[in-house]
Amino acid sequence: EKRLRTSTKGTGQPEFSKFINGWLMMDGSKYVPGQVYYVCSETTIPNYNTSLYNPIETCATVKIKGFVPLLVDPTPSNGSVATAYAGQAINLRFAVNTSVIGGCDYIVNQSQCSVIEQGSACACQENCTGDCKCLQYCAPGPLPLLTVVPGMSSPMTSSGLPQSSSWALESSSPLDRPQVWRFSWTPSALDRSAAPVRMCFRASLSKTAVASNGQTLLLCVGILIDKCRHYVQPGDSLEKIAAVFQKDWLTLYHANPNLPGYSPTSLTPGHLLRLGVSYAVRWGEDMSQVSRNFLLTPLDIHLTNPELVAPVQLSYKINTGQDNVQISLSFVPRRTIAGGENVTISLPDFAGSSWSGLVSEGCASTTPVSLYAFCDPALNRPSQPCGPGLSGLCAYDGNGRLYCSMPQCVGTGAHPWIDRATWISSMQQLVLTMKRTMAGQLVQLVVPQSSGLRKMKEVKAPLEYVASLPVQEKIYNPVSESMEQNNLCVILPLCQDGLTCLFGTDCKIQPSTWA
Numbered sequence: 001e002k003r004l005r006t007s008t009k010g011t012g013q014p015e016f017s018k019f020i021n022g023w024l025m026m027d028g029s030k031y032v033p034g035q036v037y038y039v040c041s042e043t044t045i046p047n048y049n050t051s052l053y054n055p056i057e058t059c060a061t062v063k064i065k066g067f068v069p070l071l072v073d074p075t076p077s078n079g080s081v082a083t084a085y086a087g088q089a090i091n092l093r094f095a096v097n098t099s100v101i102g103g104c105d106y107i108v109n110q111s112q113c114s115v116i117e118q119g120s121a122c123a124c125q126e127n128c129t130g131d132c133k134c135l136q137y138c139a140p141g142p143l144p145l146l147t148v149v150p151g152m153s154s155p156m157t158s159s160g161l162p163q164s165s166s167w168a169l170e171s172s173s174p175l176d177r178p179q180v181w182r183f184s185w186t187p188s189a190l191d192r193s194a195a196p197v198r199m200c201f202r203a204s205l206s207k208t209a210v211a212s213n214g215q216t217l218l219l220c221v222g223i224l225i226d227k228c229r230h231y232v233q234p235g236d237s238l239e240k241i242a243a244v245f246q247k248d249w250l251t252l253y254h255a256n257p258n259l260p261g262y263s264p265t266s267l268t269p270g271h272l273l274r275l276g277v278s279y280a281v282r283w284g285e286d287m288s289q290v291s292r293n294f295l296l297t298p299l300d301i302h303l304t305n306p307e308l309v310a311p312v313q314l315s316y317k318i319n320t321g322q323d324n325v326q327i328s329l330s331f332v333p334r335r336t337i338a339g340g341e342n343v344t345i346s347l348p349d350f351a352g353s354s355w356s357g358l359v360s361e362g363c364a365s366t367t368p369v370s371l372y373a374f375c376d377p378a379l380n381r382p383s384q385p386c387g388p389g390l391s392g393l394c395a396y397d398g399n400g401r402l403y404c405s406m407p408q409c410v411g412t413g414a415h416p417w418i419d420r421a422t423w424i425s426s427m428q429q430l431v432l433t434m435k436r437t438m439a440g441q442l443v444q445l446v447v448p449q450s451s452g453l454r455k456m457k458e459v460k461a462p463l464e465y466v467a468s469l470p471v472q473e474k475i476y477n478p479v480s481e482s483m484e485q486n487n488l489c490v491i492l493p494l495c496q497d498g499l500t501c502l503f504g505t506d507c508k509i510q511p512s513t514w515a
């Protein structure tokens with residue numbers, strides 16, 4: 001008679017198991033990988049005096065193994081950054097395999113066995129000997145999966161991938177190991193930046209609750225779009241490329257002494273054309289200093305460093321029929337902004353006295369304002385919109401008079417991203433001081449009518465303006481999650497004195513003689 005028993009060594013019968021006629025049967029799908037059971041059985045002779053013999057005790061260790069996802073070649077390593085160029089297609093392949101937790105048992109001298117090694121697919125071979133990690137039977141295991149994590153991308157996008165990129169499964173069968181995905185992207189000139197784009201992915205297995213206890217792998221990689229190189233396209237010419245940056249073609253000609261045949265007309269598609277030189281920003285420098293040192297304008301710097309600007313959508317409401325307006329703005333920065341940095345928005349169509357204070361993200365807090373001049377009983381009815389340019393609805397007051405009831409945005413509340421807003425009257429600029437680091441999220445804010453801003457001339461909403469990000473010595477790298485040296489791409493002007501860097505080189509400019 002055999003039975004399981006709890007001894008000083010054993011842990012008793014495992015849950016989800018049966019012990020019948022000396023066989024211990026365990027349902028592997030109900031255990032957590034990594035668990036270890038130590039079980040013992042005792043063999044006795046029924047109806048026989050145990051003082052005349054010693055019962056036989058047999059003990060065994062049962063280790064529960066499972067499956068985990070495994071990133072294998074050609075997957076980029078976590079934290080790696082690939083360099084690409086505007087106009088050049090970049091393709092990255094990601095492969096996820098199914099691996100056994102704790103490796104495989106050593107089985108030797110099998111006529112046929114299947115080799116499972118970390119990082120490799122399941123491949124059969126004969127005469128598995130020595131210390132080769134082998135299994136007698138090789139099954140593909142659970143289906144490996146790789147999904148994009150949108151909330152960790154930078155700049156932030158709804159898909160978690162750069163705009164106009166594609167993401168597709170390359171494997172043709174769910175039995176393929178590894179499963180392979182392909183990322184394809186042709187970055188535009190506006191994607192050039194000193195900081196890389198970050199994409200994050202999560203590797204998992206189907207039915208992870210059973211197969212791997214939910215174990216997953218997080219992978220984040222970056223792509224840096226070189227700012228000082230142009231990938232020549234069919235039909236490109238020096239004159240056409242230079243016009244994009246509002247420069248003379250001779251500027252690019254002198255910066256590229258390696259042109260085929262030294263000819264300005266000999267541009268071969270795929271050739272990497274040098275636009276300018278890389279300049280490491282020094283501590284304390286701002287846009288005016290950098291542009292002045294290079295005898296350039298801020299626009300020149302913005303054209304070669306597009307991450308320094310972001311389009312701004314603006315709309316306004318005349319909530320009280322007066323000149324003062326309520327302004328709503330939104331923009332998405334092209335690079336990560338650290339807490340404490342200032343974003344400047346020039347609004348030449350608006351004026352008002354200087355002020356500094358809080359702004360809110362939306363206009364959830366409102367108060368009704370009654371205006372009697374904007375609802376005509378002959379033209380309007382209750383619940384109909386008020387006059388042109390107004391955001392309220394017509395209604396009757398207690399005396400039966402038709403008036404316009406408008407929700408006016410009142411007060412200012414705490415903004416999740418903006419610590420303070422400052423209006424500089426002399427410059428007609430709104431300066432936003434960021435509260436904390438943000439990775440390219442949409443920024444929305446409302447400047448209430450009480451701020452005193454008014455429109456200078458008749459303009460139609462929505463309007464487009466530009467938000468300028470600061471020139472900093474250090475900028476945030478979302479892949480390494482650290483502050484790193486900021487390098488600007490500068491197209492050197494022709495025939496100007498005081499510049500110590502030679503044309504046609506990649507030298508770092510050292511402005512040691514500048515004040």
